[in-house]
Amino acid sequence: MSYLADVAALTRKDLRVELRARDTLPAMLLFVLSTLVVFHFALPEGAGDDAAYGLLWVAIVFTALLGLARAWVPEQEHGVLDGLVLAPCDRSAIWLGKTLATLAFLLAAQVVAIPAFVLFFAPLDATALAGVLLANVGICAVGSLMAAMAAAGRARELLLPLLLLPLAIPLVVGGMGAAISPDGGRFLLFLALYDAVFAVLSWASFEYVVTE
Amino acid sequence: MGVALVLALLVAPEDADQGISQRIFYIHVPIALTAYFCFGLGAWKALMLLWRGDSRYDLESYVAVHQGTIFGALTLITGSIWAKASWGVWWTWSSNQLVLFLVLFLFYCAYFMLRFSIEPGPRRERSSAVYALFGVVLIPVSFLAIRLAEDFIHPTVFTREGPQMTGTMFAAFCVSWAAVTLLAYVLYRVELLGKRLDVDLRELREALQ
């Protein structure tokens, strides 16, 4: 399927660009670790595991925001986005390629962050981790689209968090529920629902955001 | 006409005669419903814009979202007053509707930030439209999330009560609802007309130069 081949080519391109430029991923890693340390000092004595999970989710959302803020930068240098839009491929493939790449970066940051969290604060069971994975998909899917919209305007670094945070609230609820609720499955189902709905919506809308 | 019905709006709660808490209810709920409706209308116009590509829908969508945000803010304010009157606190996380409106209010405020950071043109129209669509999808998803969050985040301290309504009270409520809806409609038309006049005036000026 040439659609998937296009997506693969685009994702590979993003991974390659990041490998060369090496600015986003190290920043995300450092940021999430520093944030966790800050949280240690921010949590009062005897706060309990639940509070720690809450902070984990804040850390995840803000780390994702950091990564997403840089997501479309390679396309803005030299106006490459126009070049991609001109190509005969489906414009939604551009979104999908970018989302998958951003997802990869977020996962890479979490590969370090999650063990660090478990070490510093509290254990995470399978349901909690599943919650993280599902929420990642949601954040990256919606985030890629919002980042593209923000990139069209001024003050894009300021705008992206404003656009994304309200949309991230259901994800935080889902993730927290997966981590601390005895009936975590319900929350995982909710996260899957969010992912399905918003990923499809983002996939379908991208075309309109990048064309005039 | 709008003025007459606003007066009717004030009269209806008087009839109900249940004290401040109930009176606010007669305004609060219709305002909330109207806000939902405005957001829905905004999303509908947005869909039309993306589908048909006619720029007229952009202004209509924007004005609808604008009205929705104003009514959303009013919902929060009246909701806060109601909370104070009913339970003695200005804010409570246990009122799902209030929390939902807070999230939506934040979302739609960001709509304006988005809109005014992009240069006028098709880009701005389309991005605004897509965002408005996201908003309307967010409403049920957020509601579900808030319901789910009840479990563990905020134990329900206050019972969520909708007042039991007798026939006359219900009638009063409906009058109130109609009045608020009409108010919203009038405001919508007025703002839309105003903005269209601005555009026409500008085009006229340019044509004369």
Place this chain on the structure above:
Amino acid sequence: MIRARGIEKRYGRRRALAPVDLDVPRDAFLLVTGANGSGKTTLLRLLAGLAAPTRGSLDVGVDRARLGFLAHEPLVYRELTGVENLELFGRLYRVPERRERIGMLLERFGLWEARNERVSAFSRGMTQRLALCRALLHGPELLVLDEPYTALDEQGADLLDRALDELVGTRTFVVSTHEPKRVERLATARLALG
């Protein structure tokens, strides 16, 4: 091939392009001239399909796959090498015999030695030459070039002259430029904006 009636572009209050009529037959060479701000770039973007006209009707007889566009910006990734950039666009444009064609173009425009260097290391002239390769990669029927000579060095300009000489008559061209003298001889039609 291209038919435009009264196409106009506005961004809110700002009018970027005053109404234009065009008839460009196949294999013609349309030379677009005009001062800065007269709308040359906007017109070319409309023809390339990057923007839709606010008013008027526009019919460009080819789809995206057979259209090559050269913008003010090079439209190539800074962090990728010359070859990697062309590989990516080659894939997206489904260019047959990609490798050979890329090699041929790189050589044609004097970029073969630098092919494995990142674009960030290129000179401005080299970047523009790579942009030309990108525009020509898929053998488009319609070439829309926005001031192609602007960023080129002397060597690059000669290479472009040669390439145009070869292709003229077998492709349709719409070229905007500040220096009409360079391409005057090739033009079959002219449009002055502003």
